[in-house]
Amino acid sequence: MSEEEPQTPYEILGDQGIKDLAAAFYDAMDELPLAADIRAMHTENLDHVKRMLAAYLTQWMGGPPVYLAIKGTVCLTEPHEPFRIGPKERDQWLACMDEALVRIGASEVLKQMLKQPMYQVAETVRNCEDSTPKNNGPDIIAVG
Ligand code: HEM
Helix, strand or coil: CCCCCCCCHHHHHHHHHHHHHHHHHHHHHHHCHHHHHHHCCCCCCCHHHHHHHHHHHHHHCCCCCHHHHHHCCCCCHHHHCCCCCCHHHHHHHHHHHHHHHHHCCCCHHHHHHHHHHHHHHHHHHCCCCCCCCCCCCCCCCCCC
C-alpha cells in the first residue's frame, strides 16, 4: 500500500465539511436568481433536504453508508420522480453546487475531482429531455 494513495472527497472534507457543503448548496439555491426554477420545486423550509443531501454526499464521496441506512436504497430516481428535471434544471443544480464549493472554500484540486462525477450524478437525476418554462408549476389555461 502506497502512502501516496489519493484521498477521497470524504477524507478531504470530513463529516462537518460535507454538512457545510450541503447547507451552502441549498443556501445558494435559495439566494441565486439563476436557480429560481429549481428553488420553486422545493418546500419553503430546506432543513430536511439539507440533511438528506449531506447523508447522500457522505456516502457518495466515499464515507460511511448513512443514506442507505436512512432510506434503504441509494437510488435517486424515486425522490425526483414528481419533478420534471431537464437540462436546464440539471444545470441550475450544478451551478448551485459550484457556488457552494466556492462558499466553503474548497480547493481547486477538490473542485476538479468532483466536476465530472457531479455532472454525471446530476445527469442521472435528469428525467426528461427538455422542459418548458411552465412545466414545474400549475398549468396556466389561456382563455380567449
Ligand atoms: C439535477 C437537478 C436536480 C433537481 C432539480 C433536484 C430537485 C430535488 C427536489 C425538488 C427534491 C425534493 C425536495 C423536497 O422534498 O422538498 C430533491 C430531493 C433530493 N435530492 Fe435532488 N435534485 C437534483 C439533483 C440531485 C442530485 C444530483 C443529488 C445528489 C447528488 C440530489 C440529491 C437529493 C436528495 C438526497 C434529496 C432528498 C431525497 C430524500 O428524501 O431521500 N438531487 N431534489
